Amino acid sequence: MQNEEFSGQAGLDLIQSMINKARNQFGENGHLYLVWGWTILFCSVSQFVLKHFFDYQKHYLVWMITWLTLAYQIFYILKYKRKERVKTYTRDILRQVWFVFAILMILCAFIIGRTVGVDSEKTLTPVFLSLYGMPSFLSGKILQFKPLEIGGMTCWLTAIVALFIPQDFLVLMFGLAVIVAWIIPGYLLQRKYKRELV
Amino acid sequence: MSDFKELDPVLHSQLRLAVISLLISVKEAEFTYIKEKTGSTAGNLSVQLQKLKDAGYIEIVKQYKDNYPQTICRITKEGIDAFEIYVKNLQSYLKVKK
Numbered sequence: 056m057q058n059e060e061f062s063g064q065a066g067l068d069l070i071q072s073m074i075n076k077a078r079n080q081f082g083e084n085g086h087l088y089l090v091w092g093w094t095i096l097f098c099s100v101s102q103f104v105l106k107h108f109f110d111y112q113k114h115y116l117v118w119m120i121t122w123l124t125l126a127y128q129i130f131y132i133l134k135y136k137r138k139e140r141v142k143t144y145t146r147d148i149l150r151q152v153w154f155v156f157a158i159l160m161i162l163c164a165f166i167i168g169r170t171v172g173v174d175s176e177k178t179l180t181p182v183f184l185s186l187y188g189m190p191s192f193l194s195g196k197i198l199q200f201k202p203l204e205i206g207g208m209t210c211w212l213t214a215i216v217a218l219f220i221p222q223d224f225l226v227l228m229f230g231l232a233v234i235v236a237w238i239i240p241g242y243l244l245q246r247k248y249k250r251e252l253v
Numbered sequence: 254m255s256d257f258k259e260l261d262p263v264l265h266s267q268l269r270l271a272v273i274s275l276l277i278s279v280k281e282a283e284f285t286y287i288k289e290k291t292g293s294t295a296g297n298l299s300v301q302l303q304k305l306k307d308a309g310y311i312e313i314v315k316q317y318k319d320n321y322p323q324t325i326c327r328i329t330k331e332g333i334d335a336f337e338i339y340v341k342n343l344q345s346y347l348k349v350k351k
Contacts, residue, residue, distance in 0.1 A: 063343050063346050063347045064347060066265070066270060066343050067340075067343060067344070067347070069267065069270055069271055069274065070270065070274040070340065073271050073274035073275045073278075073290070073291075074274055074275075074277070074278050076275065076290050077274075077275050077278035077279055077290070137318075137319070140282065140283040140285060140286040141279050141281070141282040141283065141286045142279065142280040142281045142282070143278075143279050143280055144279075144280050147280065
Protein backbone atom coordinates (compact mmCIF):
# COMPACT_ATOMS: atom_id res chain seq x y z
CA MET A 56 0.00 0.00 0.00
CA GLN A 57 1.30 3.41 -0.99
CA ASN A 58 1.43 6.42 1.27
CA GLU A 59 -0.11 8.93 -1.08
CA GLU A 60 -3.26 11.00 -1.37
CA PHE A 61 -6.28 9.79 -3.33
CA SER A 62 -9.76 10.72 -4.51
CA GLY A 63 -12.81 10.96 -2.19
CA GLN A 64 -14.51 7.81 -3.49
CA ALA A 65 -11.25 5.86 -3.26
CA GLY A 66 -11.06 6.95 0.39
CA LEU A 67 -14.51 5.59 1.19
CA ASP A 68 -13.74 2.36 -0.70
CA LEU A 69 -10.53 1.95 1.25
CA ILE A 70 -12.33 2.44 4.59
CA GLN A 71 -14.99 -0.09 3.58
CA SER A 72 -12.43 -2.66 2.45
CA MET A 73 -10.36 -2.37 5.67
CA ILE A 74 -13.45 -2.69 7.87
CA ASN A 75 -14.47 -5.80 5.90
CA LYS A 76 -11.00 -7.29 6.26
CA ALA A 77 -11.18 -6.80 10.02
CA ARG A 78 -14.72 -8.19 10.23
CA ASN A 79 -13.87 -11.38 8.33
CA GLN A 80 -11.04 -12.03 10.77
CA PHE A 81 -13.28 -12.46 13.81
CA GLY A 82 -15.38 -15.29 12.46
CA GLU A 83 -16.15 -17.86 15.09
CA ASN A 84 -14.82 -21.25 13.95
CA GLY A 85 -17.47 -23.23 15.86
CA HIS A 86 -14.90 -25.59 17.41
CA LEU A 87 -15.98 -25.21 21.05
CA TYR A 88 -19.67 -25.43 20.14
CA LEU A 89 -18.94 -28.79 18.52
CA VAL A 90 -16.76 -30.05 21.38
CA TRP A 91 -19.39 -29.18 23.99
CA GLY A 92 -22.30 -30.23 21.81
CA TRP A 93 -20.91 -33.73 21.20
CA THR A 94 -19.86 -34.08 24.85
CA ILE A 95 -23.34 -33.26 26.15
CA LEU A 96 -25.01 -35.43 23.50
CA PHE A 97 -22.72 -38.36 24.40
CA CYS A 98 -23.38 -37.91 28.15
CA SER A 99 -27.11 -37.59 27.66
CA VAL A 100 -27.49 -40.71 25.50
CA SER A 101 -24.96 -42.71 27.57
CA GLN A 102 -26.76 -41.94 30.83
CA PHE A 103 -30.06 -42.98 29.27
CA VAL A 104 -28.59 -46.24 27.92
CA LEU A 105 -26.77 -47.10 31.19
CA LYS A 106 -29.92 -46.46 33.21
CA HIS A 107 -32.47 -48.18 30.98
CA PHE A 108 -30.65 -50.99 29.25
CA PHE A 109 -28.01 -51.91 31.82
CA ASP A 110 -29.78 -50.78 34.98
CA TYR A 111 -26.49 -49.29 36.16
CA GLN A 112 -27.04 -47.42 39.44
CA LYS A 113 -24.32 -44.79 39.03
CA HIS A 114 -25.39 -43.82 35.52
CA TYR A 115 -24.97 -40.10 36.34
CA LEU A 116 -21.18 -40.56 36.66
CA VAL A 117 -20.91 -40.34 32.88
CA TRP A 118 -21.29 -36.54 33.28
CA MET A 119 -17.80 -36.45 34.83
CA ILE A 120 -16.55 -36.37 31.22
CA THR A 121 -17.61 -32.70 31.15
CA TRP A 122 -14.69 -31.89 33.50
CA LEU A 123 -12.32 -33.25 30.84
CA THR A 124 -14.05 -31.10 28.23
CA LEU A 125 -13.74 -28.09 30.52
CA ALA A 126 -10.00 -28.76 30.94
CA TYR A 127 -9.66 -29.04 27.15
CA GLN A 128 -11.59 -25.77 26.72
CA ILE A 129 -9.24 -23.93 29.10
CA PHE A 130 -6.22 -25.36 27.26
CA TYR A 131 -7.72 -24.42 23.87
CA ILE A 132 -8.54 -20.84 24.92
CA LEU A 133 -5.07 -20.29 26.41
CA LYS A 134 -3.43 -21.66 23.26
CA TYR A 135 -5.67 -19.51 21.08
CA LYS A 136 -4.98 -16.39 23.17
CA ARG A 137 -1.22 -16.87 22.74
CA LYS A 138 -1.64 -16.93 18.98
CA GLU A 139 -4.15 -14.08 18.90
CA ARG A 140 -2.81 -11.06 16.99
CA VAL A 141 -5.93 -8.98 17.26
CA LYS A 142 -8.40 -8.39 20.06
CA THR A 143 -12.00 -7.54 19.33
CA TYR A 144 -14.90 -6.26 21.41
CA THR A 145 -17.10 -9.01 19.97
CA ARG A 146 -14.84 -11.77 21.26
CA ASP A 147 -14.58 -10.09 24.67
CA ILE A 148 -18.36 -9.88 25.03
CA LEU A 149 -18.80 -13.49 23.86
CA ARG A 150 -16.29 -14.69 26.46
CA GLN A 151 -18.18 -12.84 29.19
CA VAL A 152 -21.48 -14.36 28.05
CA TRP A 153 -20.06 -17.90 28.30
CA PHE A 154 -18.40 -17.08 31.63
CA VAL A 155 -21.76 -15.93 33.06
CA PHE A 156 -23.37 -19.10 31.69
CA ALA A 157 -20.80 -21.33 33.43
CA ILE A 158 -21.24 -19.48 36.74
CA LEU A 159 -25.03 -19.71 36.53
CA MET A 160 -24.88 -23.45 35.75
CA ILE A 161 -22.69 -24.12 38.79
CA LEU A 162 -24.82 -21.90 41.05
CA CYS A 163 -28.12 -23.43 39.92
CA ALA A 164 -26.78 -26.98 40.32
CA PHE A 165 -25.59 -26.14 43.82
CA ILE A 166 -28.71 -24.21 44.92
CA ILE A 167 -31.24 -26.66 43.47
CA GLY A 168 -29.22 -29.65 44.69
CA ARG A 169 -29.24 -28.20 48.23
CA THR A 170 -32.87 -27.13 48.31
CA VAL A 171 -34.71 -29.79 46.31
CA GLY A 172 -32.47 -32.75 47.19
CA VAL A 173 -33.04 -36.25 45.75
CA ASP A 174 -35.79 -35.25 43.35
CA SER A 175 -33.71 -32.44 41.87
CA GLU A 176 -33.53 -33.93 38.33
CA LYS A 177 -37.11 -32.86 37.61
CA THR A 178 -36.28 -29.25 38.50
CA LEU A 179 -32.68 -29.18 37.29
CA THR A 180 -33.43 -30.33 33.72
CA PRO A 181 -35.81 -27.49 32.73
CA VAL A 182 -33.64 -24.94 34.56
CA PHE A 183 -30.45 -26.15 32.84
CA LEU A 184 -32.21 -26.23 29.46
CA SER A 185 -33.38 -22.64 30.01
CA LEU A 186 -29.79 -21.66 30.80
CA TYR A 187 -28.44 -23.50 27.71
CA GLY A 188 -30.58 -21.21 25.59
CA MET A 189 -29.06 -18.01 26.95
CA PRO A 190 -25.47 -18.16 25.56
CA SER A 191 -26.65 -19.61 22.25
CA PHE A 192 -29.26 -16.91 21.73
CA LEU A 193 -26.95 -14.07 22.78
CA SER A 194 -24.05 -15.41 20.69
CA GLY A 195 -26.42 -15.59 17.73
CA LYS A 196 -27.42 -11.96 18.24
CA ILE A 197 -23.81 -10.77 18.72
CA LEU A 198 -22.45 -12.72 15.74
CA GLN A 199 -25.60 -12.02 13.72
CA PHE A 200 -25.93 -15.75 13.12
CA LYS A 201 -29.54 -16.97 12.96
CA PRO A 202 -28.94 -20.73 13.56
CA LEU A 203 -27.58 -19.94 17.04
CA GLU A 204 -30.59 -17.73 17.82
CA ILE A 205 -32.94 -20.52 16.71
CA GLY A 206 -30.89 -22.99 18.78
CA GLY A 207 -31.25 -20.80 21.86
CA MET A 208 -35.00 -20.52 21.43
CA THR A 209 -35.23 -24.29 20.90
CA CYS A 210 -33.55 -24.81 24.28
CA TRP A 211 -36.26 -22.71 25.92
CA LEU A 212 -38.90 -24.76 24.13
CA THR A 213 -37.33 -28.03 25.34
CA ALA A 214 -37.29 -26.59 28.87
CA ILE A 215 -41.09 -26.28 28.71
CA VAL A 216 -41.49 -29.70 27.08
CA ALA A 217 -39.33 -31.18 29.85
CA LEU A 218 -42.04 -30.29 32.35
CA PHE A 219 -44.50 -32.64 30.66
CA ILE A 220 -42.47 -35.76 29.83
CA PRO A 221 -41.75 -38.78 32.08
CA GLN A 222 -38.71 -38.33 34.31
CA ASP A 223 -36.94 -41.31 32.73
CA PHE A 224 -36.66 -39.50 29.41
CA LEU A 225 -35.64 -36.11 30.81
CA VAL A 226 -31.92 -36.66 30.21
CA LEU A 227 -32.52 -37.12 26.48
CA MET A 228 -33.82 -33.56 26.30
CA PHE A 229 -30.24 -32.35 26.83
CA GLY A 230 -29.13 -34.28 23.76
CA LEU A 231 -31.98 -32.90 21.71
CA ALA A 232 -31.29 -29.33 22.88
CA VAL A 233 -27.56 -29.41 22.09
CA ILE A 234 -28.09 -30.89 18.63
CA VAL A 235 -30.12 -27.81 17.68
CA ALA A 236 -28.34 -25.21 19.84
CA TRP A 237 -24.67 -26.18 19.50
CA ILE A 238 -23.96 -29.05 17.08
CA ILE A 239 -25.85 -27.84 13.98
CA PRO A 240 -24.78 -24.17 14.45
CA GLY A 241 -21.24 -25.41 15.22
CA TYR A 242 -20.96 -27.14 11.83
CA LEU A 243 -22.55 -24.18 10.07
CA LEU A 244 -20.10 -21.79 11.78
CA GLN A 245 -17.19 -24.06 10.81
CA ARG A 246 -18.30 -24.03 7.18
CA LYS A 247 -18.77 -20.23 7.20
CA TYR A 248 -15.37 -19.73 8.82
CA LYS A 249 -13.59 -21.91 6.23
CA ARG A 250 -15.37 -20.09 3.41
CA GLU A 251 -14.31 -16.68 4.78
CA LEU A 252 -10.69 -17.79 5.08
CA VAL A 253 -10.49 -18.50 1.35
CA MET B 254 -5.84 19.27 -3.92
CA SER B 255 -7.80 22.42 -2.99
CA ASP B 256 -11.02 20.34 -2.84
CA PHE B 257 -9.62 18.44 0.12
CA LYS B 258 -8.79 21.47 2.24
CA GLU B 259 -11.19 20.47 5.00
CA LEU B 260 -9.93 16.89 5.16
CA ASP B 261 -7.57 15.99 8.00
CA PRO B 262 -4.08 15.74 6.40
CA VAL B 263 -3.01 13.13 8.96
CA LEU B 264 -5.77 10.77 7.78
CA HIS B 265 -5.73 11.75 4.13
CA SER B 266 -3.00 9.30 3.22
CA GLN B 267 -3.75 5.81 1.97
CA LEU B 268 -1.78 3.84 4.52
CA ARG B 269 -2.66 5.95 7.57
CA LEU B 270 -6.36 5.85 6.64
CA ALA B 271 -6.15 2.07 6.16
CA VAL B 272 -4.56 1.66 9.61
CA ILE B 273 -7.20 3.82 11.31
CA SER B 274 -10.04 2.03 9.46
CA LEU B 275 -8.66 -1.28 10.66
CA LEU B 276 -8.14 -0.15 14.25
CA ILE B 277 -11.61 1.38 14.49
CA SER B 278 -13.08 -2.12 14.05
CA VAL B 279 -11.01 -3.82 16.75
CA LYS B 280 -9.97 -3.36 20.37
CA GLU B 281 -6.25 -3.63 19.60
CA ALA B 282 -4.04 -5.21 16.96
CA GLU B 283 -0.44 -6.37 16.65
CA PHE B 284 1.97 -4.70 14.25
CA THR B 285 2.25 -7.90 12.18
CA TYR B 286 -1.52 -8.11 11.80
CA ILE B 287 -1.74 -4.50 10.56
CA LYS B 288 1.18 -5.08 8.20
CA GLU B 289 -0.49 -8.17 6.74
CA LYS B 290 -3.91 -6.54 6.31
CA THR B 291 -2.61 -3.32 4.79
CA GLY B 292 -0.01 -5.06 2.63
CA SER B 293 2.60 -2.47 3.57
CA THR B 294 6.29 -2.81 4.31
CA ALA B 295 7.48 -2.84 7.92
CA GLY B 296 9.55 0.31 7.48
CA ASN B 297 6.80 2.38 5.89
CA LEU B 298 4.24 1.14 8.41
CA SER B 299 6.49 2.07 11.36
CA VAL B 300 6.86 5.62 10.04
CA GLN B 301 3.11 6.04 9.47
CA LEU B 302 2.23 4.56 12.87
CA GLN B 303 4.56 7.05 14.50
CA LYS B 304 2.80 9.91 12.65
CA LEU B 305 -0.58 8.69 13.89
CA LYS B 306 0.82 8.40 17.39
CA ASP B 307 2.27 11.93 17.25
CA ALA B 308 -1.17 13.23 16.23
CA GLY B 309 -2.62 11.44 19.29
CA TYR B 310 -4.81 9.16 17.14
CA ILE B 311 -3.34 5.85 18.26
CA GLU B 312 -1.49 4.37 21.23
CA ILE B 313 1.49 2.10 20.70
CA VAL B 314 2.54 -0.37 23.37
CA LYS B 315 5.81 -2.23 23.01
CA GLN B 316 6.18 -5.37 25.11
CA TYR B 317 7.52 -8.93 25.09
CA LYS B 318 5.44 -12.02 24.39
CA ASP B 319 7.09 -15.46 24.69
CA ASN B 320 10.48 -13.70 24.63
CA TYR B 321 9.71 -11.97 21.33
CA PRO B 322 9.14 -8.20 21.00
CA GLN B 323 5.55 -7.33 20.31
CA THR B 324 4.06 -4.01 19.20
CA ILE B 325 0.39 -3.44 19.94
CA CYS B 326 -1.65 -0.56 18.50
CA ARG B 327 -5.03 0.74 19.55
CA ILE B 328 -7.08 3.73 18.48
CA THR B 329 -7.61 6.58 20.97
CA LYS B 330 -10.74 8.69 21.62
CA GLU B 331 -9.11 11.50 19.57
CA GLY B 332 -8.51 9.01 16.77
CA ILE B 333 -12.15 7.91 16.74
CA ASP B 334 -13.36 11.54 16.69
CA ALA B 335 -10.92 12.46 13.90
CA PHE B 336 -12.00 9.42 11.87
CA GLU B 337 -15.69 10.30 12.23
CA ILE B 338 -15.10 13.89 11.17
CA TYR B 339 -12.96 12.71 8.24
CA VAL B 340 -15.67 10.34 6.98
CA LYS B 341 -18.36 13.04 7.33
CA ASN B 342 -16.25 15.55 5.41
CA LEU B 343 -15.47 12.99 2.75
CA GLN B 344 -19.16 12.19 2.31
CA SER B 345 -20.17 15.85 2.10
CA TYR B 346 -17.37 16.49 -0.40
CA LEU B 347 -18.67 13.66 -2.58
CA LYS B 348 -22.24 15.02 -2.34
CA VAL B 349 -21.10 18.47 -3.41
CA LYS B 350 -19.17 16.97 -6.30
CA LYS B 351 -22.27 15.06 -7.54
